[in-house]
Amino acid sequence: MxxxxxxxxxxxxxxxxxxxxxxxxxxxxxxxxxxxxxxxxxxxxxxxxxxxxxxxxxxxxxxxxxxxxxxxxxxxxxxxxxxxxxxxxxxxxxxxxxxxxxxxxxxxxxxxxxxxxxxxxxxEGKVRSAFAMTEPSPGSGSDPGMMLTRAEKKNDRYVVRGRKWFITGAEGAAHFILMARTSDDARRGLTAFLFHKDQPGWRIVRRIPIMGPEEHGGHCELEFDGLEIPFENVLMGEGDGLKVTQIRLGPARLTHCMRWLGFSKRCMEIAQEYVAHREGFGIKLADRESVQIKLGEVAHQIQIGRLLTMHAAWKLQQGSRARKEVSMAKIQVANTLHNAADVAIQLNGARGYSKDTILEWVYRYARSARLVDGADEVHKMVLARFMREEGRDFWKWG
Structure with missing residues (x-):
């Protein structure tokens, strides 16, 4: 490659x-x-x-x-x-x-x-959108098989009842992709639907306060109490919801990584600019070995994340689902972003903790990276399962 x-x-x-x-x-x-x-x-x-x-x-x-x-x-x-x-x-x-x-x-x-x-x-940027899958306990989180929101056929449409939460951008969205259960089949029990914000039968219960900062439209809890969706607004087909989820989330996780790498590099940019001119005890911070080690470690981790991300993108472009590769990138880059912001704040001292730079914004944002689209632990479980199934071929070159 x-x-x-x-x-x-x-x-x-x-x-x-x-x-x-x-x-x-x-x-x-x-x-x-x-x-x-x-x-x-x-x-x-x-x-x-x-x-x-x-x-x-x-x-x-x-x-x-x-x-x-x-x-x-x-x-x-x-x-x-x-x-x-x-x-x-x-x-x-x-x-x-x-x-x-x-x-x-x-x-x-x-x-x-x-x-x-x-x-x-x-x-065209005329509307914003949201993807409604995650539910309050005991509903689906990282495991979509636990989904409780149901869509039942009634004449020429489906009627949806249930709850979702932490739906990013919901308050500002007009177009929604909604995941709901249409049967109890383990593999084909979920279906993806399209609906517009002006349709009756659903509401935003609350905009959930978070550590922040927030995307436009926040992270919301939704209630569905009779939302009617015509057959033509089924995405793919009935029972294809899990497939839709997999098609969406693989690339979506990877594009998170691409953006997080940019944020990580920006943190290092701010840190380098500061230590290059800030002096203490007769020496510039950039000339201290301890500072150089911190910066070098983050630079190392960013490049590892870039290579994993580019490899996963290359695999996707070849037609692979790249599940292992995306999980590896997601773990690495999410933790790298958190570390990059932390190191940059440390090197900037009180300035980094203040709002005089964007470092504290990125730091708070970074903490969610290890949770969104699958927590670190879930992706490590995915890798362990592949390694168990594939043995030495887990590291194959092809």
Whole structure:
């Protein structure tokens, strides 16, 4: 495998880098650009998103016919990483979760009519979306087989009843992908549905307070009490919900890693800039061996994460589900992000703990990385299962 970028992708990467530098990074320096939930308000973000569209740097993952750039998954790591030099960057070029994963799965498995109705408005940035799967205990979390929300057939539609929670972006979303149980079959008991926020039969119970910062639309608890969904809004087919979940979550986990690597590199950038000029006891921090060791360790871990992420993306582009590779990347990069923010704060001292930099923002955000889309422990269990099943072939070259 060769991770050298083609001239076309390298040109896009450099254009994204320049765009983030010129139009997005300045937004972070102004406290007025942070809304109540510590993200950028829509009215301040929208002009930058329009500039991204005009520059041809919009929705890199989505098909060109729907308004995206149509880039192959192997090109995403370089582009997403550059976008995430700013905490607002992925939003600015439209590659931020949960829209990112929803656009990807709709492009892959939606019918032409579903793509026109549900995908195109998301790609164009006219609506936001959410993916509703996680439930309160004893319902489904990392194990979708525990799902309790049910959709029962009634004439020409399904009627949904149940609860979901920690649904990212739900308060600001118009288009939803909903997972619900349609039978008790272990493999084909779940079905994926599409619904619009204005349909009756459901409500947002609350926006759940979190450690933060938050994505647009928060993390919400939802209640379904008779939501009616016509047959044409089933994604794939009845009983294909687990397959839809797998198709969505593999790439979605990996794009998280791509963005987290950008955030990790930014933490190191802030740390290096500070230690290069800050002196203590007659010596610059950058000249202290203890500081150099800290920075070198994080640089090492970031590069390991990049290689794992690029390898997983390469596998996906070859048509593999890359389950092992995605889990490896997810574990490595989530922990690297947390460590990068921690080290950068430590080296910046009180400045890092304050809101004078984005380090404390990234630090709080980073703690969720080891939980979202499968906790560290779940991904380690996945790797252990593969190793048990494959033996020495777990490390095969092919």
């Amino acid at each position: 060769d991770f050298t970028l083609s001239p076309e992708i390298e040109d896009i990467r450099l254009r994204v880098r320049a765009f983030i530098e010129e139009h997005v990074l300045p937004l972070e320096s102004d406290p007025e650009n942070f809304a109540d939930y510590e993200n950028i308000p829509h009215e301040r973000l929208q002009p930058v998103r329009e500039k991204a569209k005009a520059a041809g740097l919009w929705a890199p993952q989505s098909p060109k016919e729907y308004g995206g750039m149509g880039l192959p998954v192997g090109a995403w790591p370089a582009i997403y990483e550059e976008a995430a030099r700013s905490i607002f960057g992925p939003l600015a070029i439209h590659c931020m979760a949960p829209d990112d994963g929803n656009m990807n799965v709709l492009a892959k498995v939606g019918t032409p009519a579903q793509k026109e109705k549900w995908l195109r408005p998301i790609v």
